[in-house]
Amino acid sequence: MDGTLIRLSSISLGLRTLNVFLVPSPFKEMASRNFSILSLFLLFLVAFPYTEASADVLKATEKKIEVVVEATVYCQSCDHFGTWSLIGAKPIPSAKVSVTCKSHNGRVSYYKVFETDKNGYLYAPLEGFKMQHYILDHPLHSCYVKPVWSPLEGCSLLSNVNYGLNGAPLRYENKKLHGSKYEAVIYAAGPLAFRPSDCSQTHY
Incomplete structure (x- = not known):
């Protein structure tokens, strides 16, 4: 089962057929970890320029x-x-x-x-x-x-x-x-x- 996708069934939708696949659990865990890391990285990229911009705004408004x-x-x-x-x-x-x-x-x-x-x-x-x-x-x-x-x-x-x-x-x-x-x-x-x-x- 490792390294493969298991086809469960085919569902007919008009002229198209939808194949449903089951992702083995090791791949799910890996994807979940990768998603968490990516989310943290994106949050950092968003937060860092905001913090720097906020500091610039405060500096500009300081008397x-x-x-x-x-x-x-x-x-x-x-x-x-x-x-x-x-x-x-x-x-x-x-x-x-x-x-x-x-x-x-x-x-x-x-x-x-x-x-x-x-x-x-x-x-x-x-x-x-x-x-x-x-x-x-x-x-x-x-x-x-x-x-x-x-x-x-x-x-x-x-x-x-x-x-x-x-x-x-x-x-x-x-x-x-x-x-x-x-x-x-x-x-x-x-x-x-x-x-x-x-x-x-x-x-x-």
Whole structure:
């Protein structure tokens, strides 16, 4: 019986005759196994491109979240020398300000110097900033801002307004910017200030 098909009967259907064959059980088992393997293979082929396509869709719809630091830099009035008061202070355009971030093990993980705009305003996107530890390396804990340089010859000395000498800490004021594929979380520092080198004449 092995390797052969057994003819059981012939059934007449009009002009055609249908031959009915019995497949020996070893062939049935082999066919069943082959069918199972083929089914699994086809499922794999179908599922794999679907998974990859799903990952591509998720990647395309993911928003880029960026950390941004903002601050304003002023020239402090001589009337308030030695204080943190910025009454009568004037904004300094093109002032240099540094943003430094340190990881939880004390190493500098980010450093860059930025420049204020014509209104003395600093908008500093921290491109490339990464957190190794979500809490300990968070910008509120790990980053600070310092005034570095003032283009005003008569107002170029560093002041300690908002701890500018050692680095002003960041604070979160629930401020965000949203785009279709972009979200900026903005942290504020300062305001920061330089002070006049000579307050004998009240030019500032």
